[in-house]
Amino acid sequence: MSVSNDDHGSSTDRGSDDGLERVNPPHLAPPTGFSHAVRVTAPDTLVFLAGQTALDGAGRIVGDGVVAQFERALGNLLEVAAAAGAAPSDLVKLTVFAVDVADYRGHARELGRVWKRLVGSDFPAMAVIGATRLWDETALVEIEGIAVVRRRGPAAHRP
Numbered sequence: 771m772s773v774s775n776d777d778h779g780s781s782t783d784r785g786s787d788d789g790l791e792r793v794n795p796p797h798l799a800p801p802t803g804f805s806h807a808v809r810v811t812a813p814d815t816l817v818f819l820a821g822q823t824a825l826d827g828a829g830r831i832v833g834d835g836v837v838a839q840f841e842r843a844l845g846n847l848l849e850v851a852a853a854a855g856a857a858p859s860d861l862v863k864l865t866v867f868a869v870d871v872a873d874y875r876g877h878a879r880e881l882g883r884v885w886k887r888l889v890g891s892d893f894p895a896m897a898v899i900g901a902t903r904l905w906d907e908t909a910l911v912e913i914e915g916i917a918v919v920r921r922r923g924p925a926a927h928r929p
Contacts, residue, residue: 791808791809791811791854792805792807792808792809793805793806793808793809793817793850793854794806794807794853795849795850797827797849798825798827798846798849798850799825799826799827799828799829800829801820804820806819806820806822806850806853807819807820807850807853807854809854809855814920814921815855815856815918815919816916816918816919817851817854817855817860817916817917817918818916819847819850819851819854819914819915819916819917820914821905821913822843822844822847822850822912822913822914823839823842823846823904823905823906823909823911823912824838824839824840824841824842824843824846824909824910824911825842825846825906825909826842831906831908831909835877835910836868836870836910836911839911840877840881840910840911840913841884841888843911843913844884844885844888844889844913845888847864847913847915848888848889851915851917854917854919855919856918856919858888858889858890858892859889859890859892860917860918860919860920861889861892861894861915861916861917862894862895862916862917862918863895863896863915864894864895864897864913864916865896865897865899865913865914865915866896866897866898866899866911866913867898867900867901867904867911867912867914868898868899868900868910869900869901869902869903869909869910869911870900870910871900874911875898894915
């Protein structure tokens with residue numbers, strides 16, 4: 771079953787029984803050429819989160835400076851994760867692409883406070899990679915990730 775997002779509503783594309791579901795929350799800019807998340811169902815569910823920048827719902831980069839843009843990009847990533855059924859504690863891998871790694875590193879304490887406020891004290895495997903520029907030319911950071919949604923409740927104890 772496939773549902774389009776021509777009206778900028780949530781779009782979910784489910785394969786017949788292939789275990790893949792593409793998730794695109796309605797409050798984010800409609801994706802062009804990518805999905806905001808892809809869920810893979812198995813005993814646990816893998817969720818692959820597309821790179822998120824500081825885009826607002828209209829598709830404009832917002833936030834002055836790396837901290838503000840990181841906060842918006844991480845918020846967008848968490849919104850996509852939630853739409854795919856993943857909590858912040860389900861994040862297992864994040865990659866941050868920064869156009870100025872020295873600036874990013876120089877704001878590490880502030881970025882850490884943003885992380886703790888939005889995610890808590892769970893830290894996934896992470897990498898920061900320097901990039902000459904990002905797809906959105908005014909973006910300073912882009913964050914992509916992988917989440918594992920673990921079975922919860924009685925089904926989690928089945929062999």
